Amino acid sequence: MNNQEYVEKILELIKSHMKQNNITQKKLVELCKGKKIKISQGTISNAFNTPSSVRLTTLINICDGLNISLSTLMKNIELSLKLPEPSDNLIVYDTSDPAYRGYLNSYHVYFLSTDEKKVGELVHGILNFKNSNTPGPCKALLELNTGDQDPYTKKIHIKKYTGDMIISRVGCIYCNLISYEYGDIWTLVFNHLQLNFDSFIGGIGGGITSSAGGTRIPTIHKVFLSSTELTEDQQFYVCGLLRLYRDEITISTQQLNTLMNDSKLDLKFKRNIERILAKPEIFYSIPVESLKSSVPNKNYVKMLSMLLQYSSMPYNDKITMAETDLAQYIIRPSE
Known part of the structure; x- marks a missing residue:
């Protein structure tokens, strides 16, 4: 693509943005005037009608008036050049697509801490999906309440991530987030909930990142x-x-006894547990750490692999739609 073709493509994106936001050329002149940008409607009309004669200063003025980034437009053009034809592309990048309708909002995210010193603690954050001012990927902003106090300001430290959210037509949404301050990248994957048809209540997804705390290791969590x-x-x-x-839940005898005596335990659910426990035990829970004693590493890894091959362990961790549907009953039990 040569420079002239770039200019034509930029103007196409600008016209698309104006149409999407009901901005006429006359309105654009008013927007520019409000920002003390001198440009006439004739200049704007000429730019759209005769792209070959448009000046760079005119493009900059139009973009500034619309509060869109010229560099972002160029990046989006580069991205579009790498994408296959729409008929062969199941990834939806442009937030103007109806698939994004309903997603552009703020959400609360919760996950169990990956810090070994905070095992079992729930971390809370705010995740924002925002429409970019230009045709292109959805902006994602995440702020996590770490619970840690800043030693100087005494305020709770907020961990900030920025990135993009992308929808796949095969049924998932992907959110890639980066925290430059912590040198951390977090990828979130959720089932595509068709928010353009139904209102969103809650859901469960998967996260891939490095663990928090002093020792950073790759971590997969819900x-x-x-x-x-x-x-x-x-x-x-x-x-x-x-x-x-x-698919099976491992629980110690002590933990089970505590659960069975919990007053909040539903009686029917309790009877289901008792019915299952009445059957002879057909599975064993073997702590992995207990297997390594006295076994050389070269043998241990092979024997561990052999045990796993014979075991009933799952082949992967999937988050099904049925599991996603469970989330709403915590938020709105009556539904």
């Missing part, structure tokens, strides 16, 4: 997404739901 801030009681139940990683 994330709870809510349209409203959760109460303390709701957060208690979310903490449990975020630990559902297997």
Whole structure:
């Protein structure tokens, strides 16, 4: 693509943006005037009708009047050149697509701390999906309440991430977030909830990042997404739901006895547990750490692999739509 073709493409994107936001050329002149940008409607009309004669200063003035970034437009053009034809592309980048309708909002995110010193603690953050001023990817902004106090200001430190949210037509949304301050990248994946058809209540997704704390290691964990801030009681139940990683639940005798004596335990649910426990035990829970004693590493890794091959362990961790649907019953139990 040569320079002239770039200019024509930029003007196409600008016209698309103006049409989407009901901005006429006359309105654009008023917007520019309000920002003390001198440009006439004739100059704007000539730019759109005769792209070959448009000046760079005119493009800059138009972009400034519309409060859009010329550099972002150029990046979006570069991105579009790399994408396949629409008929072969199932990734939706442009927020003007109806698939984004309903997503451009603020959400509450909750996940269990990945810091080994804060095991079991629920971390809360605010995730914003914003429409970019130019045709292009959705902006994602995340602020996490770390719970840690700044030693100087004594204020709770907020961990900030920026990035993009992208929708896939195959049924997932992807959110890539970067914290430059912490040198951390967080990728979130949620089921595409078709918010352009139904209102959003809550859902569960997956997160891939490095763990918090002194030692950073790759971590995969679940994330709870809510349209409203959760109460303390709701957060208690979310903490449990975020630990559902297997089809079977491992629990010690002591933990089970404590659960069975909990007054909040539903009687029908309790009877289901008792019915299952009445059957002979057919699975064993083997702590991995206990297997390494006295076994050389070269043998340990092979034997561990052999044990896993024979085991009933799952082949992957998936977040099903059925699991996603459970989220709404914590937020709105009556529905």
